[in-house]
Amino acid sequence: xxxxxxxxxxxxxxxxxxxxxxxxxxxxxxxxxxxxxxxxxxxxxxxxxxxxxxxxxxxxxxxxxxxxxxxxxxxxxxxxxxxxxxxxxxxxxxxxxxxxxxxxxxxxxxxxxxx
Amino acid sequence: xxxxxxxxxxxxxxxxxxxxxxxxxxxxxxxxxxxxxxxxxxxxxxxxxxxxxxxxxxxxxxxxxxxxxxxxxxxxxxxxxxxxxxxxxxxxxxxxxxxxxxxxxxxxxx
Numbered sequence: 047x048x049x050x051x052x053x054x055x056x057x058x059x060x061x062x063x064x065x066x067x068x069x070x071x072x073x074x075x076x077x078x079x080x081x082x083x084x085x086x087x088x089x090x091x092x093x094x095x096x097x098x099x100x101x102x103x104x105x106x107x108x109x110x111x112x113x114x115x116x117x118x119x120x121x122x123x124x125x126x127x128x129x130x131x132x133x134x135x136x137x138x139x140x141x142x143x144x145x146x147x148x149x150x151x152x153x154x155x156x157x158x159x160x161x
Numbered sequence: 162x163x164x165x166x167x168x169x170x171x172x173x174x175x176x177x178x179x180x181x182x183x184x185x186x187x188x189x190x191x192x193x194x195x196x197x198x199x200x201x202x203x204x205x206x207x208x209x210x211x212x213x214x215x216x217x218x219x220x221x222x223x224x225x226x227x228x229x230x231x232x233x234x235x236x237x238x239x240x241x242x243x244x245x246x247x248x249x250x251x252x253x254x255x256x257x258x259x260x261x262x263x264x265x266x267x268x269x270x271x
Contacts (some may be wrong), residue, residue, distance in 0.1 A: 149210060
């Protein structure tokens with residue numbers, strides 16, 4: 047298996063532009079997580095899905111952020127409009143099995159810079 | 162969510178054992194203890210996890226206190242490639258949600 051695949055790896059955009067980050071989880075995994083990592087706040091859980099259904103989005107910073115999972119093999123995290131404070135590395139992770147029994151597999155991340 | 166507490170940093174000499182501690186005094190009975198590590202410019206990587214009993218795998222060992230309020234990740238022989246940030250997190254059964262703390266930055270000296 048190729049692992050969790052994220053795109054783009056790097057994105058530089060200007061304030062106010064829409065940003066879409068993409069994630070392909072490992073086949074057969076029923077959980078998908080979106081994290082954000084910054085120096086100031088560390089790794090933050092933004093939202094997670096179980097069987098394509100959003101379960102907890104309490105970590106999503108504000109309405110400018112939205113996430114979807116239209117099918118088991120694809121998810122997007124969208125920021126509209128983007129702001130400089132959104133600059134961070136965004137990680138997608140997936141896991142199999144229920145709850146805490148399964149390990150998290152992370153992608154390589156998408157580094158976002160908003161100018 | 163139950164939180165974990167780890168030292169900010171630790172140092173080790175190459176080829177010596179390393180014991181990385183984690184406190185999780187508010188752990189619940191359905192929380193699994195997971196350890197991950199993050200190398201520079203990479204995503205976190207799974208190391209090991211357990212519930213009550215000590216666990217061993219090819220990467221490390223996990224020692225869990227009898228009351229489960231603390232655990233220790235053991236790297237039996239540290240190498241330079243083990244230099245990373247190590248995270249101890251709790252994941253609740255059937256809940257999926259996990260919260261990462263600040264982790265421990267491990268420095269391995271040759």
